[in-house]
Amino acid sequence: MSTTxxxxxxxxxxxxxxxxxxxxxxxPYLVANECTSxxxxxxxxxxxxxxxxxxxxxxxxxxxAGTVTAFTIVAFAAPGIPVPFVAAVVDCxxxxxxxxxxxxxxxxxxxxxxxxxxxxxFSLGIDDNGVEAIGYGFEPAG
Amino acid sequence: xxxxxxxxxxxxxxxxxxxxxxxxxxxxxxxxxMAALGDGGVTMADMGILAAGNLMGSGGVGQQLQKQVGQxxxxxxxVSNACATGATALRTxxxxxxxxxxxxxxxxxxxxxxxxxxxxxxxxxQSDKHEWEPSGRLGAVTGVDGRIGSATMPALFAQIGxxxxxxxxxxxxxxxxxxxxxxxxxxxxxxxxxxxxxxSLEQIMGDMMIAYPNTRPMCSANCDGAAAAVVVSGSxxxxxxxxxxxxxxxxxxxxxxxxxxxxxxxxxxxVNTLTRNAAIQAYETAGVGPSDLDLVExxxxxxxxxxxxxxxxxxxxxxxxxxxxxxxxxWRTGATPVNVSGGLQSKGHPISATGIAxxxxxxxxxxGEAGDRQIDGAQVGLAHVIGLGSACGVHVLEKSALGSAA
Numbered sequence: 368m369s370t371t372x373x374x375x376x377x378x379x380x381x382x383x384x385x386x387x388x389x390x391x392x393x394x395p396y397l398v399a400n401e402c403t404s405x406x407x408x409x410x411x412x413x414x415x416x417x418x419x420x421x422x423x424x425x426x427x428x429x430x431x432a433g434t435v436t437a438f439t440i441v442a443f444a445a446p447g448i449p450v451p452f453v454a455a456v457v458d459c460x461x462x463x464x465x466x467x468x469x470x471x472x473x474x475x476x477x478x479x480x481x482x483x484x485x486x487x488x489f490s491l492g493i494d495d496n497g498v499e500a501i502g503y504g505f506e507p508a509g
Numbered sequence: 510x511x512x513x514x515x516x517x518x519x520x521x522x523x524x525x526x527x528x529x530x531x532x533x534x535x536x537x538x539x540x541x542x543m544a545a546l547g548d549g550g551v552t553m554a555d556m557g558i559l560a561a562g563n564l565m566g567s568g569g570v571g572q573q574l575q576k577q578v579g580q581x582x583x584x585x586x587x588v589s590n591a592c593a594t595g596a597t598a599l600r601t602x603x604x605x606x607x608x609x610x611x612x613x614x615x616x617x618x619x620x621x622x623x624x625x626x627x628x629x630x631x632x633x634x635q636s637d638k639h640e641w642e643p644s645g646r647l648g649a650v651t652g653v654d655g656r657i658g659s660a661t662m663p664a665l666f667a668q669i670g671x672x673x674x675x676x677x678x679x680x681x682x683x684x685x686x687x688x689x690x691x692x693x694x695x696x697x698x699x700x701x702x703x704x705x706x707x708x709s710l711e712q713i714m715g716d717m718m719i720a721y722p723n724t725r726p727m728c729s730a731n732c733d734g735a736a737a738a739v740v741v742s743g744s745x746x747x748x749x750x751x752x753x754x755x756x757x758x759x760x761x762x763x764x765x766x767x768x769x770x771x772x773x774x775x776x777x778x779x780v781n782t783l784t785r786n787a788a789i790q791a792y793e794t795a796g797v798g799p800s801d802l803d804l805v806e807x808x809x810x811x812x813x814x815x816x817x818x819x820x821x822x823x824x825x826x827x828x829x830x831x832x833x834x835x836x837x838x839x840w841r842t843g844a845t846p847v848n849v850s851g852g853l854q855s856k857g858h859p860i861s862a863t864g865i866a867x868x869x870x871x872x873x874x875x876x877g878e879a880g881d882r883q884i885d886g887a888q889v890g891l892a893h894v895i896g897l898g899s900a901c902g903v904h905v906l907e908k909s910a911l912g913s914a915a
Binding site: 382383384385386387407408409410411412417418436437438439440441442443444445447448449450451452454455456461462463464465466467475480481491494495496498500502503504 | 627630638639640641643646647648649650651652653654655656657658659661663664667668669671672674675682717718719720721722723770772773775776777
């Protein structure tokens with residue numbers, strides 16, 4: 368996605384962790400590149416659709432609520448990654464999204480497949496230029 | 510030379526898996542090659558192709574190994590296909606024979622992995638100036654692993670097992686630990702395994718958590734090792750000694766698949782569909798079914814992975830993997846022994862060696878040479894590996910009917 372001057376105020380001084388997190392258009396949401404032919408969705412760029420080989424894509428918003436279909440509680444990670452954390456796959460109305468489950472104690476008693484969650488954002492910190500990076504995860508919605 | 514439909518393993522070997530501080534990749538690979546050639550009663554002069562697999566090294570291991578065991582000018586294929594690298598090397602040699610390019614070839618897989626630690630995922634680069642700068646395919650301003658899920662091997666395979674439970678039910682953390690208990694128990698009879706200690710359920714569940722529900726002993730052991738196999742066409746084998754013919758093991762199917770597009774495989778690798786596709790193709794080619802298998806070596810890189818592959822290899826009804834395990838079937842004394850070698854969790858997982866070492870295990874039983882852990886009267890076995898990305902290799906092996914007293 369190219370950087371464009373936007374008229375939306377809140378984007379000043381904030382950047383999303385990844386391209387597919389949109390911050391500057393009201394409530395945060397995720398977007399995907401959707402194949403205009405078969406509807407398959409991808410979070411990165413593709414030369415052709417992995418499902419049907421068509422070459423036209425459009426950017427579409429992803430539902431911000433979903434259901435956990437797989438998770439793990441990671442206790443051992445690369446240096447610099449705070450553990451434990453919950454890594455999960457969330458079914459957002461038919462689109463599978465990877466993300467951490469946040470704002471909940473990372474304990475098997477608190478996390479289960481089938482639980483409903485919603486998109487949430489958090490600060491990744493402020494850089495030397497005063498710009499804040501915003502990450503996303505999913506928090507329990509029940 | 511003409512194209513051959515029949516392929517046999519003539520000689521095969523695996524080194525001891527574990528820590529080999531005094532041996533490098535070339536030493537280990539050469540050791541397995543020399544032993545496989547010796548096992549088959551042939552030399553490098555007989556080989557028409559060398560296929561060599563090694564993931565973590567500097568590349569070109571095949572040519573380095575030739576310099577170690579014999580340079581004859583034959584074509585060398587250096588292959589790299591994640592955890593399916595060994596199986597891919599073997600299949601490369603098999604394809605050359607099937608194509609009629611040669612009648613004998615050798616495949617080797619070797620890895621130095623002891624102490625490698627956590628595999629998979631990527632770590633954010635460090636720089637002096639702290640500035641959020643988008644980079645890479647996702648335009649990420651910092652590392653994503655650990656912040657947007659995790660692509661480390663333990664995290665991915667844990668999710669794959671949990672996902673199976675979500676889909677079919679009847680699965681809890683203890684079930685996965687009991688699968689690990691089985692494999693560690695099996696390993697006590699395998700002198701070539703990296704770890705040969707039985708572990709109780711309590712020990713396994715109480716060990717260090719890596720990625721829930723997998724604790725440390727439920728993860729494959731990073732270690733050093735090599736395995737090599739000599740393959741030969743049926744027509745060539747028929748010109749060889751009766752002893753060579755008797756010990757040869759028939760490759761009834763050699764299949765390699767990758768994952769077809771599925772919605773969720775874009776964010777969590779799908780190890781299921783391509784394994785099922787490979788199994789279907791292998792059973793069809795070999796003319797055998799899951800109930801004919803006397804033993805199975807499947808890719809238990811984590812305890813959570815073993816469960817889903819019971820189902821993917823159709824050892825049970827769809828959705829019935831937990832019941833299959835609970836019935837006792839995959840124990841050494843059960844109806845369908847799985848990972849009699851101890852599996853990757855205790856035998857170890859020197860990545861590129863794994864896809865040939867599992868075939869060595871099956872051959873060992875089909876030849877009646879497996880000693881204390883021998884599955885009596887074994888006639889048919891299956892070896893399976895999967896590498897993320899994904900690549901799946903399935904080989905069906907059968908006791909040779911050649912060279913036996915008519």
